Structures are given as C-alpha cells and as structure tokens.
Amino acid sequence: MRPRVVVLDYGSGNLRSAQRALQRAGADAEVSADAGAAAGAAGLAVPGVGAFAACMAGLRAAGGDTLIARRLELGRPVLGICVGMQVLFGAGVEHGAWTEGCGVWPGTVRRLGAAVLPHMGWNTVQAAPGSALFAGIPAGTRFYFVHSYALRCADAGEAAAAGALLSWAAHGERFAAAAEQGALSATQFHPEKSGDAGAALLRNWVGTLR
Numbered sequence: 001m002r003p004r005v006v007v008l009d010y011g012s013g014n015l016r017s018a019q020r021a022l023q024r025a026g027a028d029a030e031v032s033a034d035a036g037a038a039a040g041a042a043g044l045a046v047p048g049v050g051a052f053a054a055c056m057a058g059l060r061a062a063g064g065d066t067l068i069a070r071r072l073e074l075g076r077p078v079l080g081i082c083v084g085m086q087v088l089f090g091a092g093v094e095h096g097a098w099t100e101g102c103g104v105w106p107g108t109v110r111r112l113g114a115a116v117l118p119h120m121g122w123n124t125v126q127a128a129p130g131s132a133l134f135a136g137i138p139a140g141t142r143f144y145f146v147h148s149y150a151l152r153c154a155d156a157g158e159a160a161a162a163g164a165l166l167s168w169a170a171h172g173e174r175f176a177a178a179a180e181q182g183a184l185s186a187t188q189f190h191p192e193k194s195g196d197a198g199a200a201l202l203r204n205w206v207g208t209l210r
Contacts, residue, residue: 002028003042003209009033010062012055013047013084014192021192025202027209035063042209044071047192048083052092052109052149053099055083065102072104077183079205082147085179085186089151089159104184106158107151114172117148125177125189126168133178133185134167135204141197143169143177143189150175150188 005027007019015031022029022045029045030037038044046064048055059065068088071078080088087101092109101109112119122142127134151159151166153174160166162181169177169188178187185205191198 002026003206005029005043005045005206005209006038006041007031007045007047008038008062008064008067010046010064011058013049013081014190015047017192018045018047018081021198021202022206025199025206027206033062035067038067039070043077043079043206044068045079045081046084046087047081048085048087049146050083052083052086052094052101053097056087056092056099056101059087059102068102068104072183075183077185077205077209080184080186081192082188082190085188086149086151088179088184088186092149094149105164105179105181106162108155109149109151110155111149112147112152112172112175118146119148119171120146123169123171123177123189127178128165128167128180131165131167131178131180132208133180133187133201133204137197137200137204142194143187143191143197143201144193144195145169145171145177145189147188151179
C-alpha cells in the first residue's frame with residue numbers, strides 16, 4: 001500500500017512538481033492546505049521558494065508551524081525542501097531584516113559568501129555518515145540547487161550540537177545541503193528537480209513512511 005503524503009499548500013513552493021515527484025517515488029501524494037489531512041498523513045512535505053520572511057508569514061497564516069511541531073512531537077515524518085528547510089531553523093536574515101523561523105533546530109540562515117548568486121545549478125553533496133536520505137546514493141552525485149541563502153558552516157554548530165545530522169555542499173563557502181534528525185528531514189536542494197538522484201532520495205524518504 002502506498003503511504004499517503006500531503007504536500008502542504010501555504011502559498012509557496014513548487015507544489016505540483018513536488019507532488020508528481022513523490023508519486024513517482026511511491027507515495028500517494030496530494031497537495032492540500034487542510035490541517036486535518038496534513039496531520040493525518042503518513043508524511044508531510046513542506047516545499048518553499050522565495051524569501052524566508054514571506055515563507056514564514058504564509059506558513060504561520062496556514063498554521064503550518066504548529067502543524068510541523070505537532071507532527072514532530074508525535075514522531076510523524078516531515079520533509080522540508082529549499083526554503084522549506086531554511087524555515088525549520090531559528091531565524092533567517094535577509095537584507096538586514098531578521099525573521100524568526102520555526103526553531104526546530106537552532107541556527108540562523110544567512111546570505112552565502114559567494115561571488116555569484118544565486119547558487120543555481122548542479123552541485124555535489126557530501127553526505128553525512130549514516131544518512132538515511134542518501135542511503136545507496138553514490139558519493140559525488142549531483143543535485144539541483146537554486147538559492148542565495150543557507151545555513152552556513154559557520155552558523156551550523158548549534159544545530160549539529162542539538163543532534164541534526166548535516167550533509168554539506170559548497171558555493172563560495174560550505175553550507176548545509178541537507179539535515180536529518182528523527183522524524184524530520186530537509187534538503188536545501190530541490191529533489192523534485194534533481195533527476196534520478198532526487199528520485200532516489202525521495203524513494204529513501206518515502207520508504208521510511210508507515
């Protein structure tokens with residue numbers, strides 16, 4: 001039986017492409033803004049694109065921050081994608097403005113120190129030892145990124161100390177390309193745009209759902 005996954009509709013993200021990718025990965029995926037449907041699903045996917053502050057405003061308006069916290073209290077899987085990963089941290093700083101995040105993990109998302117932004121295109125990821133997301137995916141595999149902000153290596157110490165298992169990429173500087181802890185998983189890259197590599201990662205995640 002295919003596990004049911006809700007792609008949370010809170011006004012941000014590549015919802016339909018994420019839905020289709022999850023369906024191809026073996027899930028019965030639907031896009032929904034309904035909190036009851038999202039709470040009851042085997043998995044919840046939270047995509048996000050654009051500005052940190054706008055995503056957080058939409059997420060709060062939809063009750064998504066409370067929903068994520070409640071699911072994690074119950075040990076029910078959540079997958080954040082791109083800005084959907086960033087908002088899981090304590091805060092984001094864009095153009096000098098500080099915005100509180102969901103605070104599931106400590107840490108502040110900041111602009112990358114790179115000569116060319118956004119970081120757009122394919123890049124390798126150094127998977128953390130023991131990663132469930134990257135299980136069976138060869139070292140050196142490339143994933144597709146589109147972003148200018150991330151949890152930089154210099155800001156990641158608290159998240160790692162709190163138990164987040166971090167995988168890394170580099171563009172100008174090292175940054176967290178993915179994070180995992182218990183029922184919570186997240187990727188800075190877009191698995192739904194990452195071809196066979198993204199499909200393998202999503203299959204790994206869907207395979208953990210019950």
